[in-house]
Amino acid sequence: MLNPYENAAPLAVRQKIRAGEITGQTSGMCLGYAQANLAVLPKDLAYDFLLFTQRNPKPCPILEVSDVGDPCLHKIAKDCNIATDIPKYRVYEKGVMVGEYTDVTKFWRDDLVAFLIGCSFSFEAELLESGVTVRHIEEGKNVPMYLTNIPCEPAGVFSGNMVVSMRPLPNDQIVKAINITASMPRVHGTPVHIGDPEAIGIHDLSHPDFGEAVTIRPGETPVFWACGVTPQSIVMNSKPDFCITHAPGHMLITDVKNADLKF
Numbered sequence: 001m002l003n004p005y006e007n008a009a010p011l012a013v014r015q016k017i018r019a020g021e022i023t024g025q026t027s028g029m030c031l032g033y034a035q036a037n038l039a040v041l042p043k044d045l046a047y048d049f050l051l052f053t054q055r056n057p058k059p060c061p062i063l064e065v066s067d068v069g070d071p072c073l074h075k076i077a078k079d080c081n082i083a084t085d086i087p088k089y090r091v092y093e094k095g096v097m098v099g100e101y102t103d104v105t106k107f108w109r110d111d112l113v114a115f116l117i118g119c120s121f122s123f124e125a126e127l128l129e130s131g132v133t134v135r136h137i138e139e140g141k142n143v144p145m146y147l148t149n150i151p152c153e154p155a156g157v158f159s160g161n162m163v164v165s166m167r168p169l170p171n172d173q174i175v176k177a178i179n180i181t182a183s184m185p186r187v188h189g190t191p192v193h194i195g196d197p198e199a200i201g202i203h204d205l206s207h208p209d210f211g212e213a214v215t216i217r218p219g220e221t222p223v224f225w226a227c228g229v230t231p232q233s234i235v236m237n238s239k240p241d242f243c244i245t246h247a248p249g250h251m252l253i254t255d256v257k258n259a260d261l262k263f
Helices: 010-018 043-055 121-129 171-182 230-238
Strands: 033-042 062-065 089-093 096-101 112-118 145-151 161-170 220-226 243-246 252-257
Touching: 010 252, 033 043, 033 062, 033 121, 033 230, 043 062, 043 112, 089 230, 121 171, 161 171, 161 230, 171 220, 230 243
Parallel strands: none
Antiparallel strands: 033 112, 033 243, 033 252, 062 112, 089 096, 089 243, 145 161, 161 220
16 A cells, blocks of 8 residues: 555645645655654754764764754755644653644744754665565554664763664565665664564564554564664653654655665
């Protein structure tokens, strides 16, 4: 089951999102174009967070950082307001989610800095084109994501464990998937784990921490990639006074082509 917006232009989809016509998860939309995770923090925490992303490039590959107080992006998407052009946002206060919104304009402040982080949705088009199974797209679901026991390298006030996304793959497709994603380090690159979920602290694949569970068929192995939802785990662990993120699976669709993010 492919997405009805799979061949749509990114700007057209962002305009529909801004108008409130699209509020669901974005996997499978605008195939061939990169999608991005979001973390918005006050300026006084921006250096610590930027340092965190540099120390943890696997889960947090930076695509763009906004100017202080400016919700408009200038590099990865034209005519883009980061406060309106994502289908669903989460607002955190002291590490606790206080609400989900389709527009966060009323929360925007002059001291906020937006970080746009690469997303594994970006390499899914490459997987599909190569005949690799992408189960959550087949089933029309949000990708399953799990908090692990893999520690991130701390920076300043930020610390915590990595979040991963999982895609079950037929065993004969795993090497192909590794090779495809290896060429795209700016959208998480190669998997961080293959096989036994218990080894990375995941006890039940049928109950993801974010997203939705998918079918794992006989002869398939769960494959785990670093995930851009990691900053939400870090926020909940580090408890900054204020933060805005995307809701898991509800990404910014950029104007950057996946091919431009390859080696």
